[in-house]
Amino acid sequence: MPQVRKNLERLTNTVVQGTKPSMILALNQEFKGIDDIVMLTIGEPDFNTPEHVKAAAVADIQADDSHYGLSKGTALLLKNAASFLKDRYGLDYDPKTELLTTIGVTEGIFDTMKTLLNPGDEVIIPQPTFPVYGAAATVCGAKVVPVPTVDDDFLLTPARLTAVLAEHPKAKAIVLASPGNPTGVAYSETQIAALAAVLKQHDIFVVSDEIYSELTYDRPHASFAKALPEQTILFNGVSKSHAMTGYRLGIIAAPAAIISQLAVIHELITTTQPNVVMAAGAEAFGPGENDAESMRAEYKKRRAFLISAFDQMGLHYVYPDGAFYFFVKIPDYLEQDGFKLARQIAKEAKVGLTPGVAFGQAGYMRISYATSLAQLKVAAQRLSAFLKMQKAKQPSVTDADM
Ligand SMILES: Cc1ncc(COP(=O)(O)O)c(C=O)c1O
Numbered sequence: 001m002p003q004v005r006k007n008l009e010r011l012t013n014t015v016v017q018g019t020k021p022s023m024i025l026a027l028n029q030e031f032k033g034i035d036d037i038v039m040l041t042i043g044e045p046d047f048n049t050p051e052h053v054k055a056a057a058v059a060d061i062q063a064d065d066s067h068y069g070l071s072k073g074t075a076l077l078l079k080n081a082a083s084f085l086k087d088r089y090g091l092d093y094d095p096k097t098e099l100l101t102t103i104g105v106t107e108g109i110f111d112t113m114k115t116l117l118n119p120g121d122e123v124i125i126p127q128p129t130f131p132v133y134g135a136a137a138t139v140c141g142a143k144v145v146p147v148p149t150v151d152d153d154f155l156l157t158p159a160r161l162t163a164v165l166a167e168h169p170k171a172k173a174i175v176l177a178s179p180g181n182p183t184g185v186a187y188s189e190t191q192i193a194a195l196a197a198v199l200k201q202h203d204i205f206v207v208s209d210e211i212y213s214e215l216t217y218d219r220p221h222a223s224f225a226k227a228l229p230e231q232t233i234l235f236n237g238v239s240k241s242h243a244m245t246g247y248r249l250g251i252i253a254a255p256a257a258i259i260s261q262l263a264v265i266h267e268l269i270t271t272t273q274p275n276v277v278m279a280a281g282a283e284a285f286g287p288g289e290n291d292a293e294s295m296r297a298e299y300k301k302r303r304a305f306l307i308s309a310f311d312q313m314g315l316h317y318v319y320p321d322g323a324f325y326f327f328v329k330i331p332d333y334l335e336q337d338g339f340k341l342a343r344q345i346a347k348e349a350k351v352g353l354t355p356g357v358a359f360g361q362a363g364y365m366r367i368s369y370a371t372s373l374a375q376l377k378v379a380a381q382r383l384s385a386f387l388k389m390q391k392a393k394q395p396s397v398t399d400a401d402m
Contacts, residue, residue: 060279073101128361184320
């Protein structure tokens with residue numbers, strides 16, 4: 001086993017040295033080792049990739065499609081992705097110049113931060129949030145301006161946006177995710193229009209992560225790209241909509257002048273997306289445009305079950321419009337340190353949850369329902385028993401304290 005010469009690791013990029021691996025993944029690994037645990041930590045669909053998408057991948061391999069592909073994506077993938085955005089959300093993007101495919105939205109986030117930000121630039125990120133945006137911006141030497149949304153039902157309000165833009169007039173970008181991870185909260189068309197009216201007055205990019213767009217339950221998904229196409233860099237992909245997290249396929253849609261720059265970074269990092277993945281993605285966005293329908297119906301049932309279970313337990317949560325998460329407030333009678341509490345619940349109740357602080361919001365836990373209804377029922381029983389036991393340990397607690 002080679003040892004690094006004379007602690008050479010101290011000479012690496014100091015920003016990278018200070019960047020920690022994902023707390024969420026680490027905790028997930030730790031909990032997986034607990035016998036009989038029900039994992040509600042997971043941020044990926046429990047469904048299988050649709051059969052016709054798998055068949056397209058196999059056919060691509062069999063056809064010996066094994067040479068370097070086009071860097072921005074195959075013509076068929078880009079055409080089908082453009083049709084998907086048009087048919088599902090009424091968005092107009094030219095597949096030749098205004099779309100790019102990436103190794104999941106995750107690579108798209110990095111490409112975007114690298115393309116937009118010089119060291120020292122500011123990027124506004126409402127909290128809580130998917131942690132990759134901030135980590136990618138930081139690795140690029142930029143500064144994150146966090147904006148709390150906990151007092152506004154986890155939505156950025158036009159008033160708060162106006163205030164933060166007044167304080168940070170040179171901010172290059174704002175990251176918005178709808179529906180969001182970890183809250184499941186989505187912006188309505190009216191709310192988007194109100195934010196767009198403010199953002200239009202500033203030279204700022206809107207980085208809009210809409211990877212959960214197909215998983216909205218009460219109303220059609222509303223896109224920032226519809227309200228503000230000239231400023232928006234839109235992310236979507238097949239990870240959540242088509243249960244294809246392991247394929248690693250995302251798309252970025254933006255004005256041509258931005259896509260051409262993003263494409264340079266994408267090409268530098270990847271040369272190209274694997275051909276087999278692009279073939280599967282073309283099938284998912286094309287013939288599989290409506291594949292999410294049956295999964296959406298199932299998630300909706302699970303959400304309804306958890307709403308009634310959490311209500312019975314007296315838990316407070318923000319109503320999730322989409323994705324597959326609940327963001328639940330930690331009751332006063334429980335341990336308030338999210339990591340300690342997650343470990344306690346994993347050990348004593350055998351349910352795996354993710355502390356909200358991993359997403360930048362203490363005092364909450366993220367509960368994923370990307371697992372079967374049967375498993376959710378077991379988890380709900382265990383959580384309910386755990387809460388009763390904890391309450392019993394503190395006889396002074398009444399329902400009014402919760
Ligand atoms: C909001 C959000 N964006 C992006 C991703 C990652 O997407 P991908 O699998 O396409 O990299 C996730 C995964 O959990 C997410 O929650």
